[in-house]
Amino acid sequence: MQPEFVQVVGxxxxxxxxxxxxxxxxxxxxxxxxxxxxxxxxxxxxxxxGHEAALHRELDEELGVVVRLGHEVVGPRPEGWPLNEKAAMRVWLAEIIGSEPSALADHDELRWVPLADERLMGLPWIPADFPIVEAVRSGMQHSASGEA
Known part of the structure; x- marks a missing residue:
């Protein structure tokens, strides 16, 4: 029997x-x-x-925050960014509204990293997340320069 596909949001x-x-x-x-x-x-x-409802729930559970969602960081597949052979993640840009984030569940540290800083790319990211970091950073550079 084929294992069920897992949809993740981030x-x-x-x-x-x-x-x-x-x-x-x-x-x-x-x-x-x-x-x-x-x-x-x-x-x-x-x-x-729903995907966006799941993301709001997860961010409340993991960080204790409410966010305003921006556009989706579109992945290479309809399900988003592949995590492994049976899971993929759809990712949205988001901005925290209200409270400060806290590492409540699943994390032991949170860190704000400048987008333009090479340390962002130097962090030991989960391998499946690394291309998403590159896409977010690239998207921010295009937005800053006025490109689409």
Whole structure:
């Protein structure tokens, strides 16, 4: 029997959707294979749940924040960015409204990293998230220069 496909949602949380300068990175605590690696916060879409609703729920559970969503960082497949052979992640740009984020679940550290800083690319990202980091950073550079 074929294992069921897992749809995941994540947020590239920026300090501002209009004039972004920093990206929030979250360091995982588990599973052991991913502990200590950095990722976009988010999680699995529950049965019957919409993608954006799932993202809002996950960000509240993991970081204790409410966000305003921007546009989706479109991945190479209709399901988004491949995570492995049976899961993919759709990612939205987001801006926190209200409270400060806290590492409540699944993470032991949160870090705001300047988008223009090479340290962003130097963080040990989960391998599947690295192309998304590049796409977000590239998209911000195009937006800043007025390109589409």
């Amino acid at each position: 947020a590239a949380i920026l300090d501002s959707l209009e004039q972004p300068t920093r990206l929030l990175a979250a360091r995982r605590t588990s599973p052991p294979a991913l502990a200590g690696l950095w990722e976009f916060p988010g999680g699995k879409v529950e049965p019957g749940e």
